[in-house]
Amino acid sequence: MERESLKSTIEDMIIQPSILQKALDAALSTGADFADIFIEETWSSSMSFMDRKPDRALVGEIYGAGVRLFFGHEIVYVTTNDLSEAGLIRAAKKAAQTKTSQASVSPQALHESQFSNVHRFGMKPWERDRQQKIKWLQNLDQIARQRSSLVTQVSPSLLEKFQRIQVANSQGLLASDERAYSRMGMQVHVENQGVKEGFHDNVGHMGTSELFESYDAKGLAENVTDKAVMLTTAKFAPAGEMPVLIDNAFGGVIFHEACGHGLETTAVAKDASVFCGMLGQKVAHESVTAIDDGTIPQGWGSLNIDDEGRPTQKTVLIEKGILKSYIVDEMGSRQTGFAPTGSGRRQNYKYAPASRMRNTYIAAGTDRFEDMVRDVDYGIYAKKMGGGSVNPGTGDFNFAVAEAYIVRNGRIEEPVKGATLIGRGIDALKKIEKVSSDLQLATGMCGSVSGSIPAAVGQPQILVSSLLVGGRAG
Amino acid sequence: MSDLLKERFDELKTQAQKDGVQIELLVVGGESLSLCYQGGKMDEFESSQTQSAGIRVIDGGAQGYASTENFSPEAFRRTYSAALENARMLVDKKSEAPIPLAKTAKIADLMEDLYRPQDVSMDRKLAVARDLEALTIAADSRVHKVPYSGFSESDGWVRVMNSAGLDLTHRRTSFSGHAYALAKEGEVSKISGESFYERDFEKIDIPELASEAARRATARLAARPAKTEKMMVLWDRRVARTILQMLEDSLSGESLVENTSLLKGRLNQTIASSLFSLMDDPFDRRGAGVRPFDSEGCVSQKTTLIEKGELKSFLTNLEVAQKLEMPHTANASRSPGSSMSVGSSNLVVGLGTSSRDELLKKAPRMLLLTDLTGGLHAGYRAASGDFSLPAEGFLVENGEITGAVDQFVLSGNVLELLKNVVALGDAYDQKASSLLIPDVLVSDLSVAGGA
Numbered sequence: 001m002e003r004e005s006l007k008s009t010i011e012d013m014i015i016q017p018s019i020l021q022k023a024l025d026a027a028l029s030t031g032a033d034f035a036d037i038f039i040e041e042t043w044s045s046s047m048s049f050m051d052r053k054p055d056r057a058l059v060g061e062i063y064g065a066g067v068r069l070f071f072g073h074e075i076v077y078v079t080t081n082d083l084s085e086a087g088l089i090r091a092a093k094k095a096a097q098t099k100t101s102q103a104s105v106s107p108q109a110l111h112e113s114q115f116s117n118v119h120r121f122g123m124k125p126w127e128r129d130r131q132q133k134i135k136w137l138q139n140l141d142q143i144a145r146q147r148s149s150l151v152t153q154v155s156p157s158l159l160e161k162f163q164r165i166q167v168a169n170s171q172g173l174l175a176s177d178e179r180a181y182s183r184m185g186m187q188v189h190v191e192n193q194g195v196k197e198g199f200h201d202n203v204g205h206m207g208t209s210e211l212f213e214s215y216d217a218k219g220l221a222e223n224v225t226d227k228a229v230m231l232t233t234a235k236f237a238p239a240g241e242m243p244v245l246i247d248n249a250f251g252g253v254i255f256h257e258a259c260g261h262g263l264e265t266t267a268v269a270k271d272a273s274v275f276c277g278m279l280g281q282k283v284a285h286e287s288v289t290a291i292d293d294g295t296i297p298q299g300w301g302s303l304n305i306d307d308e309g310r311p312t313q314k315t316v317l318i319e320k321g322i323l324k325s326y327i328v329d330e331m332g333s334r335q336t337g338f339a340p341t342g343s344g345r346r347q348n349y350k351y352a353p354a355s356r357m358r359n360t361y362i363a364a365g366t367d368r369f370e371d372m373v374r375d376v377d378y379g380i381y382a383k384k385m386g387g388g389s390v391n392p393g394t395g396d397f398n399f400a401v402a403e404a405y406i407v408r409n410g411r412i413e414e415p416v417k418g419a420t421l422i423g424r425g426i427d428a429l430k431k432i433e434k435v436s437s438d439l440q441l442a443t444g445m446c447g448s449v450s451g452s453i454p455a456a457v458g459q460p461q462i463l464v465s466s467l468l469v470g471g472r473a474g
Numbered sequence: 475m476s477d478l479l480k481e482r483f484d485e486l487k488t489q490a491q492k493d494g495v496q497i498e499l500l501v502v503g504g505e506s507l508s509l510c511y512q513g514g515k516m517d518e519f520e521s522s523q524t525q526s527a528g529i530r531v532i533d534g535g536a537q538g539y540a541s542t543e544n545f546s547p548e549a550f551r552r553t554y555s556a557a558l559e560n561a562r563m564l565v566d567k568k569s570e571a572p573i574p575l576a577k578t579a580k581i582a583d584l585m586e587d588l589y590r591p592q593d594v595s596m597d598r599k600l601a602v603a604r605d606l607e608a609l610t611i612a613a614d615s616r617v618h619k620v621p622y623s624g625f626s627e628s629d630g631w632v633r634v635m636n637s638a639g640l641d642l643t644h645r646r647t648s649f650s651g652h653a654y655a656l657a658k659e660g661e662v663s664k665i666s667g668e669s670f671y672e673r674d675f676e677k678i679d680i681p682e683l684a685s686e687a688a689r690r691a692t693a694r695l696a697a698r699p700a701k702t703e704k705m706m707v708l709w710d711r712r713v714a715r716t717i718l719q720m721l722e723d724s725l726s727g728e729s730l731v732e733n734t735s736l737l738k739g740r741l742n743q744t745i746a747s748s749l750f751s752l753m754d755d756p757f758d759r760r761g762a763g764v765r766p767f768d769s770e771g772c773v774s775q776k777t778t779l780i781e782k783g784e785l786k787s788f789l790t791n792l793e794v795a796q797k798l799e800m801p802h803t804a805n806a807s808r809s810p811g812s813s814m815s816v817g818s819s820n821l822v823v824g825l826g827t828s829s830r831d832e833l834l835k836k837a838p839r840m841l842l843l844t845d846l847t848g849g850l851h852a853g854y855r856a857a858s859g860d861f862s863l864p865a866e867g868f869l870v871e872n873g874e875i876t877g878a879v880d881q882f883v884l885s886g887n888v889l890e891l892l893k894n895v896v897a898l899g900d901a902y903d904q905k906a907s908s909l910l911i912p913d914v915l916v917s918d919l920s921v922a923g924g925a
Contacts, residue, residue, distance in 0.1 A: 050732060053567070056539075057560035060811045061553065063544040064524075074515065079522040081543050098519050130563055153733045189734055189857055196736070198857025228857075237862075239702045239883065239922030270512060272621035272656060350522060387851030393621055393656045393665045398864035400853040418862040420853050420883045422924075468699075468924040470862060470883025 014176055015039055017110045019085045020168040023067065024107040026092040028170055031101030032069035032076070034330075036169035037092070038307060039065045039083065040349040045125060048157040049137045052145075055155075066349040067091045071101045073335055077352040108172030115304055115311055118297045121180050122210040125160040133158055136212050140186050143221035148190065148229050156186040156221075160209055167309035175309040181300075181454055182209040183443065188224045192232035199228035199402065201384075204443040204454070205298045227384075227403055230415050237404060237419035237471035243379035244421060244467045245372060245407060250385050250442035252457035255290060256360050257390040258397035258425030263292075263317055263325075264343075264355040265332025266449055267392040274395040274426050275323060283323045284429035287365050290318040292327055294342055294358035300443040301358040301456040308344035308353055315341045317360075318429075329355035347451025354450040361458030365435025372434045372463045374410040380419060380469050381405040381412050388421075395425035398470075420470035428464055436460040479527075482550045483635045486529070489551075490637055493558060496532040496575055497637045500769060500810050501525070504630030509603035510623060516600070518624075528810025531557040535570025537793075538563065541810040574792040575638045576771035583757070585766045588646040591629070594675050599625060602651065605680040610653040610667075613688035616695065620687075622654040622667070634771035642771050648673055653684060655691035664697075666690040666845065671762055671906035693844075693878065694866050700882035700923030706840040707884065707919045708833055708870070711899060713843055715909040718752075718821045720854055720861060720888040725779055726805075726816040727794040736859045736889055737785060745785045746892035751824035752780040754789060754805065761820030763908030770806035770814065777803040779821075783892075789816050823911040826898025833897055833915050835873035841921055842868040842875065843884065859888040865921075882923035894918050 027035035185202025294312030329344035344353035388399030441458035538560025654667030729735035756774035791806035807817030899913030
């Protein structure tokens with residue numbers, strides 16, 4: 001009974017255009033020069049294992065709307081959980097009444113936007129047999145425990161989300177879309193002669209979860225277990241300035257944090273980015289081309305339309321070292337004069353949209369990884385990055401390296417733990433000397449002004465000639 | 475807070491009885507207003523109304539969860555069914571000891587004083603938001619701009635009902651705000667700032683906050699890269715909160731159940747310097763974690779966690795206490811959309827006797843640690859307790875600050891750090907937080923820099 005009724009709710013969520021039109025009329029009634037309404041219903045589920053058996057199962061529904069008004073460069077944003085006609089109009093009036101302006105704009109008649117869904121969806125997440133999902137997690141658990149007797153705990157988890165959105169604005173835009181997200185991950189804890197360590201990893205995509213049926217679970221579980229065990233005997237990393245080889249896939253998180261955030265108009269328009277006023281200028285080594293692409297089929301950070309209803313794009317940010325574009329949302333476009341790039345995103349209706357990254361990566365180069373290793377006399381190979389942060393105003397970044405090795409005389413040697421990479425985005429970009437041809441992407445959750453959203457990062461292997469490695473004093 | 479909720483709950487309770495299960499409903503709602511100025515002009519005006527209901531169904535030792543923001547009767551029924559299905563999926567757990575529900579109990583202090591509706595005009599609120607930016611810029615000529623600032627007002631409530639007859643409500647109001655200044659001098663720029671949390675609008679002091687935000691942003695403009703060495707480190711009381719954040723998971727009985735606690739098997743043993751004592755105190759009104767009852771409706775209680783260096787207790791909720799056969803401490807923690815967990819209320823470290831000046835003189839050379847630039851996720855490994863955190867601060871020689879340092883990583887292990895506490899300050903930070911800790915002087919930490 002519950003599955004059927006849930007399905008019908010999600011599919012019936014679309015609000016009649018006539019109601020949206022009335023709400024937009026109310027929103028513009030005091031002189032705002034732009035209004036949009038974002039309607040959302042999201043179903044999500046998470047399931048996790050502990051002590052070899054299913055431990056937790058949660059299902060959640062998000063349900064609400066956000067009415068946004070622009071009075072010039074000023075944003076008014078009002079949210080409600082009441083999606084009735086009266087509720088939406090009440091929220092629109094509440095937003096309008098915060099201010100009055102001389103401008104007089106009438107909303108355009110709504111026209112439904114047409115676009116095609118480039119992402120393949122299978123069964124809706126609530127339709128798929130849960131026993132099958134339990135088996136995926138059980139499989140990860142068993143592989144990890146078989147891999148090493150040092151394992152003390154394995155926590156695999158599966159997250160699924162199905163989001164239905166509708167956007168209408170006073171310029172006549174009306175669009176709706178469905179988005180499915182699936183993510184599977186695991187954490188392994190080990191203890192080796194009193195030394196405790198842990199490691200985790202995950203995979204995800206835009207789309208429903210059937211892709212996990214054919215996924216290389218063995219590879220994931222064995223790698224996570226091996227890395228946790230490896231850390232129990234690793235020594236602490238050395239400290240100092242040295243060459244750093246950063247691996248592909250999640251290595252791209254540094255570009256995302258240290259440069260990507262500074263290219264969002266959210267920072268640029270506030271003059272709070274080192275990239276302000278640098279379009280057309282050289283900001284990186286000529287071997288660096290960087291792209292933010294929302295169009296990759298099944299990509300973790302992909303979209304059909306953004307949360308402002310615009311078709312998403314593939315945006316070249318840096319081409320051969322020259323800054324080509326910012327990441328622009330509707331308000332960012334007003335403030336900076338650059339055309340929107342289909343990058344207005346938000347965690348859910350509780351947040352006004354902001355310019356945000358999608359799948360952001362450094363494009364493939366031509367160098368061979370083996371040659372890059374051979375170039376290093378003494379340095380660090382950062383194989384898997386951990387967490388980090390950046391100050392967009394200064395571009396200062398710092399990242400923990402979850403898996404790192406010493407490179408000595410052109411060879412990758414012993415693993416080390418506790419390494420941290422510290423630098424400034426714009427300096428580091430200029431020090432990327434070599435870029436391999438092996439581009440890969442990885443999934444992440446990006447937190448910023450408009451909440452936490454799925455975003456992919458990526459790069460080929462890169463060699464940074466010198467970075468400050470924070471390790472531990474002997 | 476309509477009693478529509480009670481009607482919804484009673485319907486589900488009847489259904490739960492038919493299904494032979496227990497049910498608990500946690501509802502959180504509220505209204506908030508956020509105002510932000512940029513360049514002297516209003517930038518953002520956000521008003522939100524939120525409500526969320528979380529249902530927990532208990533079937534013997536199994537429990538399932540579901541939540542919704544849609545408060546229609548159909549949505550509540552659907553959410554209940556999803557929670558029931560989630561509970562029934564955990565077939566292996568059903569036969570475990572039944573998970574207890576909170577029983578109704580008299581609450582001596584409902585903390586009604588935390589709800590203080592105040593009739594403050596919109597103009598005054600706007601003025602606070604405007605001044606957060608304007609006064610911070612005016613506070614120091616090196617403040618280039620204030621990219622992040624804002625004022626928020628919040629009125630929130632929580633209600634817990636369960637099939638054992640419990641029905642508790644708590645409501646509170648608060649004001650908060652922040653200003654982060656971007657300071658520039660030559661090629662160097664730094665961002666730092668200050669924030670506040672107040673229950674009384676009249677106590678908001680923007681001039682003081684603005685000058686502190688500017689002071690913090692400009693203080694380390696002349697910083698030089700640090701050298702690599704082992705040294706004595708004085709954790710400023712604000713940044714010392716990070717020590718409690720690192721420790722918190724391991725103090726949770728849940729981490730014992732999951733076999734991930736660093737403190738497993740250490741009960742009644744010495745785990746810290748004898749100077750170090752720690753309480754969980756939900757009654758301390760200085761702390762933002764003050765509350766009359768926990769997330770499953772159990773009456774708040776005060777718990778000694780560490781007494782003079784000795785580990786005295788772990789935090790528990792009803793389920794965890796039963797599993798571990800440990801005392802129940804009423805530390806259930808969850809939001810409607812999450813599963814039941816264990817969390818601290820206010821963690822309060824006992825004060826020491828030294829003033830800041832006295833602490834600075836305790837060694838001929840030390841580092842005054844003022845900022846961990848990446849927070850915890852930039853390098854704390856919960857599995858081992860090891861940390862490598864990018865940091866900034868000041869060098870102190872013979873009791874005097876001799877210069878700012880940056881671009882270094884502070885590293886160590888949280889359990890070793892606790893043993894190496896050599897002195898504690900005599901005051902907490904005035905800014906409200908759920909973590910109350912004075913300045914902490916720690917010997918023998920690694921500072922690794924590029925100089």
